Amino acid sequence: MGTTDRIAEPWGTRTPYGAGSPWPTRVDTYLAAGTSAEDVERWVQTASILHSNGDALDIAVRDGRMVGVRGRADDRVNRGRLDPKDAFGWQANASADRLTRPLVREGGRLVETDWDTAMNRVVGTTRSLLDTHGPSSIGFYTTGQLFAEEYYTLGVIAHGGIGTNHVDGNTRLCTATAAAALKESFGCDGQPGSYEDVDHADVIALFGHNMAETQVVLWERVLDRLAGPNPPQLVCVDPRATEVARAATVHLAPRPGTNLALMNGLLHEVVANDWVDRAYVDAHTVGYDALEKVLRDYPAEKVAQICDIPVEDLRAAARIVGRAEQLLCTVLQGFYQSHQATAAAVQVNNLVLLRGMLGRPGCGVLQMNGQPSAENTRECGADGDLAAFRNWANPDHIRDLARVWNVDPMHIPHYSPPTHAMQMIRYVEDGSIRMLWVTGTNPAVSLPELRRIRAVLGQDRLFLVVQDLFLTETAEFADVVLPAATWGEKTGTFTNADRTVHLSEKAVEPPGESRPDLDILIDFAHRLGLTDKDGGPLVTWHDAESAFEAWKECSRGRPCDYSGLTYAKLRGGSGIQWPCTDDAPTGTDRLYADGAFFAHPDYCEHYGRDLVTGAPMEPGEYKALNPSGKALLRGAEYVTPHEIPSEDFPLQLITGRTLYQFHTRTKTGRVPQLQAAAPDVWVEVSPQDAEMLGLAEGDLAEVRTPRGRVRAKVRVGGIRRGVVFLPFHYGYWDTEGGSGPRGADGGRAANELTLTDWDAASKQPIFKTAAASLRKVRAGDGSPASAPTTTASAPVTAGVAPTVGGASALVTERTGR
Numbered sequence: 094m095g096t097t098d099r100i101a102e103p104w105g106t107r108t109p110y111g112a113g114s115p116w117p118t119r120v121d122t123y124l125a126a127g128t129s130a131e132d133v134e135r136w137v138q139t140a141s142i143l144h145s146n147g148d149a150l151d152i153a154v155r156d157g158r159m160v161g162v163r164g165r166a167d168d169r170v171n172r173g174r175l176d177p178k179d180a181f182g183w184q185a186n187a188s189a190d191r192l193t194r195p196l197v198r199e200g201g202r203l204v205e206t207d208w209d210t211a212m213n214r215v216v217g218t219t220r221s222l223l224d225t226h227g228p229s230s231i232g233f234y235t236t237g238q239l240f241a242e243e244y245y246t247l248g249v250i251a252h253g254g255i256g257t258n259h260v261d262g263n264t265r266l267c268t269a270t271a272a273a274a275l276k277e278s279f280g281c282d283g284q285p286g287s288y289e290d291v292d293h294a295d296v297i298a299l300f301g302h303n304m305a306e307t308q309v310v311l312w313e314r315v316l317d318r319l320a321g322p323n324p325p326q327l328v329c330v331d332p333r334a335t336e337v338a339r340a341a342t343v344h345l346a347p348r349p350g351t352n353l354a355l356m357n358g359l360l361h362e363v364v365a366n367d368w369v370d371r372a373y374v375d376a377h378t379v380g381y382d383a384l385e386k387v388l389r390d391y392p393a394e395k396v397a398q399i400c401d402i403p404v405e406d407l408r409a410a411a412r413i414v415g416r417a418e419q420l421l422c423t424v425l426q427g428f429y430q431s432h433q434a435t436a437a438a439v440q441v442n443n444l445v446l447l448r449g450m451l452g453r454p455g456c457g458v459l460q461m462n463g464q465p466s467a468e469n470t471r472e473c474g475a476d477g478d479l480a481a482f483r484n485w486a487n488p489d490h491i492r493d494l495a496r497v498w499n500v501d502p503m504h505i506p507h508y509s510p511p512t513h514a515m516q517m518i519r520y521v522e523d524g525s526i527r528m529l530w531v532t533g534t535n536p537a538v539s540l541p542e543l544r545r546i547r548a549v550l551g552q553d554r555l556f557l558v559v560q561d562l563f564l565t566e567t568a569e570f571a572d573v574v575l576p577a578a579t580w581g582e583k584t585g586t587f588t589n590a591d592r593t594v595h596l597s598e599k600a601v602e603p604p605g606e607s608r609p610d611l612d613i614l615i616d617f618a619h620r621l622g623l624t625d626k627d628g629g630p631l632v633t634w635h636d637a638e639s640a641f642e643a644w645k646e647c648s649r650g651r652p653c654d655y656s657g658l659t660y661a662k663l664r665g666g667s668g669i670q671w672p673c674t675d676d677a678p679t680g681t682d683r684l685y686a687d688g689a690f691f692a693h694p695d696y697c698e699h700y701g702r703d704l705v706t707g708a709p710m711e712p713g714e715y716k717a718l719n720p721s722g723k724a725l726l727r728g729a730e731y732v733t734p735h736e737i738p739s740e741d742f743p744l745q746l747i748t749g750r751t752l753y754q755f756h757t758r759t760k761t762g763r764v765p766q767l768q769a770a771a772p773d774v775w776v777e778v779s780p781q782d783a784e785m786l787g788l789a790e791g792d793l794a795e796v797r798t799p800r801g802r803v804r805a806k807v808r809v810g811g812i813r814r815g816v817v818f819l820p821f822h823y824g825y826w827d828t829e830g831g832s833g834p835r836g837a838d839g840g841r842a843a844n845e846l847t848l849t850d851w852d853a854a855s856k857q858p859i860f861k862t863a864a865a866s867l868r869k870v871r872a873g874d875g876s877p878a879s880a881p882t883t884t885a886s887a888p889v890t891a892g893v894a895p896t897v898g899g900a901s902a903l904v905t906e907r908t909g910r
């Protein structure tokens with residue numbers, strides 16, 4: 094038993110282990126000052142809500158309040174460990190400025206009201222829009238942070254009740270490319286791999302994934318392998334010197350936006366050196382010849398030039414992945430939010446398929462998720478897919494869904510692909526969507542090109558409903574604000590990036606009159622009088638568990654089959670991986686272990702797209718290409734990004750995260766330990782660019798793109814030359830300053846600068862490839878930028894005080910059992 098300052102040492106103490114051994118337990122506990130374990134009255138089971146890793150934990154409750162958290166030793170995902178955001182983040186629930194009553198706009202101002210008044214406004218507007226403009230005048234923009242039961246209910250209301258095709262999540266900004274890449278390669282969404290593959294792999298390759306900061310506990314698993322006997326080799330593809338890059342055997346730091354070229358180069362080497370598993374490819378895939386033809390054009394020398402990386406490094410990386418015996422690949426936003434996102438992510442699937450690295454321990458691909466329940470948004474049909482991975486272009490699937498919901502098949506919109514979020518914003522802009530209901534997301538900070546977003550959300554003709562915990566930047570534009578209960582205050586299930594389903598139980602009462610999202614949605618359905626085709630209520634469930642039972646039936650027989658799960662089964666022990674059925678009652682570790690895919694034309698979720706243009710394939714084309722439902726090898730040509738550096742904008746801007754903050758900081762910004770570790774925006778600049786521009790650590794600089802400007806203090810760090818990085822966490826809301834535009838120095842939200850552009854196939858916005866300029870505004874006062882020193886933003890300048898947490902950040906660690 095010991096304690097660690099988990100701001101200073103976010104990954105805690107190492108518990109080394111060797112290939113094939115189980116990952117040792119380390120139970121992390123954090124209790125509020127003045128609370129001891131004996132004071133805790135109840136421990137209430139849940140899992141992490143501030144990322145997609147699904148770390149299982151218990152909430153400590155005393156006198157009806159949360160007083161701490163403890164990792165769950167028995168869980169397959171974390172074996173007791175806590176991410177610093179989870180150790181400290183629960184404190185945000187009790188913030189004094191939580192919304193406690195509904196608000197409505199009166200005479201231009203938001204004023205408090207009762208639930209009846211607020212809901213009747215929402216229902217009244219819905220009904221009058223349905224009468225005058227029809228279902229397509231209503232849109233729903235949800236999140237990756239609610240529970241499965243809530244998404245399923247939302248999907249039923251929107252698709253089965255109102256009949257609008259305009260339903261998407263912020264998962265469009267997050268994991269749309271993961272879903273798209275899985276559909277392109279395997280015919281269906283669904284994570285092939287398992288976290289246990291980390292225990293076996295001899296090579297782990299991370300593509301645009303800063304796992305050290307964004308899946309802290311999964312990275313601890315990797316660090317523990319690296320510290321043990323026969324450690325794996327790591328390959329890292331990232332333009333910044335992340336902790337992952339620092340630990341890697343080979344680090345490739347490509348020019349942003351060139352991922353597809355890089356992947357084609359790696360695959361070219363794999364083919365040229367005959368590292369292909371011919372037997373696997375012949376038995377289980379289609380499309381090899383076409384892929385091989387594309388790859389011919391990407392010899393290492395040419396690719397090294399496009400990506401501006403040393404050719405010997407590219408070859409070294411190819412050798413490592415090409416000769417691996419147990420290869421695990423992970424992919425995240427460095428690919429998904431960058432140029433040619435889906436095409437590049439698909440090449441990682443191709444690498445795994447060409448090498449026959451699927452379905453065995455240590456082998457596989459994790460097309461990662463980001464948000465805690467992004468997986469459920471996709472599965473439950475709240476993100477522009479239909480529930481349980483049904484194919485909107487397959488009439489049999491629509492009929493089947495109509496059977497489950499007892500509605501007329503013609504009532505479920507399937508005349509065109511579901512509308513994606515960026516298109517919904519466009520429809521709001523041009524006035525065809527008149528009502529937008531935003532749940533659990535803060536688009537006024539997280540969508541690209543914020544000046545435009547503010548104009549779109551601020552229109553008089555738009556009726557905007559915002560359902561949140563706080564009066565966010567987005568809520569400021571709302572006509573009705575509905576106060577929601579959150580994690581710890583309501584019950585539900587959610588599924589992490591490796592298909593592990595966890596139950597999250599209610600630990601404490603929500604503040605004031607705030608209500609669980611599920612209750613608000615069911616209330617809406619009843620008030621609106623939504624019925625099935627026999628006139629009975631469309632939504633037949635009344636609480637979380639009955640909603641879960643309904644969702645289970647909807648998922649039965651589909652790839653994400655929950656039918657073998659119950660709340661009782663999820664209580665007490667570890668989370669369980671879907672599919673979980675009568676035949677697989679303890680869940681399923683890896684998909685496709687038997688080389689059978691969900692890709693049969695009658696079963697698949699999608700018929701595929703052209704990866705470069707995004708044009709959908711016809712059902713007949715797909716049937717001809719893949720009649721027996723094998724995995725698909727799909728090649729794509731690299732084309733240059735739309736916005737490339739110019740004389741006026743000579744640099745490339747990328748954006749992303751830091752370990753200590755979550756998104757737009759509505760939670761982590763209200764947590765003292767986390768906020769203090771990364772209190773304000775900074776801009777990362779390479780030593781070469783800093784010297785050229787006369788910039789030093791702590792100087793105030795202005796980053797410009799054609800869309801706007803941001804002022805931030807300079808961190809001279811380990812980023813690639815020619816590239817600048819901004820964290821996107823900082824909107825104009827501030828814990829210190831109150832809401833409203835912040836500071837005289839101009840904007841600080843990274844999305845003032847990003848562009849309205851998206852990947853052709855997944856429609857995910859491109860947050861990581863833009864042209865920018867940088868100039869000095871004024872010299873610093875000697876104090877450094879407020880960027881953490883422990884992470885990718887580590888300074889190269891000597892004398893910057895290290896990031897520490899101190900007495901309030903000590904986490905207890907108990908190793909062994």
Ligand SMILES: Nc1nc2c(c(=O)[nH]1)N[C@H]1C(S)=C(S)[C@@H](COP(=O)(O)OP(=O)(O)OC[C@H]3O[C@@H](n4cnc5c(=O)[nH]c(N)nc54)[C@H](O)[C@@H]3O)O[C@H]1N2
Pocket residue numbers: 143144145178267300301302303304306307308330331332333335347348349350351352425426427428431432462463464747748749750751752753754755756861885
């Ligand atoms: N601490 C923390 N953890 C989180 C979150 C958080 O906000 N904070 N959010 C969660 C969510 S929703 C998500 S989606 C995940 C995201 O997790 P990640 O994808 O790991 O995080 P990002 O910082 O967005 O981007 C990862 C890396 O992409 C690199 N990159 C930028 N452009 C390119 C490029 O063109 N090519 C390549 N190869 N790399 C590039 C960046 O340098 C960055 O280090 O994190 C989850 N976990």
Ligand SMILES: Nc1nc2c(c(=O)[nH]1)N[C@H]1C(S)=C(S)[C@@H](COP(=O)(O)OP(=O)(O)OC[C@H]3O[C@@H](n4cnc5c(=O)[nH]c(N)nc54)[C@H](O)[C@@H]3O)O[C@H]1N2
Pocket residue numbers: 236237238239263264266267268426430463464532533534535536538539540560561562563565577578579580610748749750755756757758759760821843844847860
């Ligand atoms: N430039 C740039 N922009 C990005 C990214 C990037 O890397 N760079 N990343 C993108 C990605 S991957 C993501 S996921 C998005 C995230 O962007 P957002 O979704 O806008 O970010 P959050 O701050 O997580 O917003 C979630 C909101 O839900 C509220 N909330 C939390 N729990 C609940 C609940 O139980 N019920 C309700 N009703 N509300 C709740 C929170 O208070 C918060 O306001 O940002 C995207 N934008």
Ligand SMILES: [Mo]
Pocket residue numbers: 266267268463464
């Ligand atoms: Mo995300």
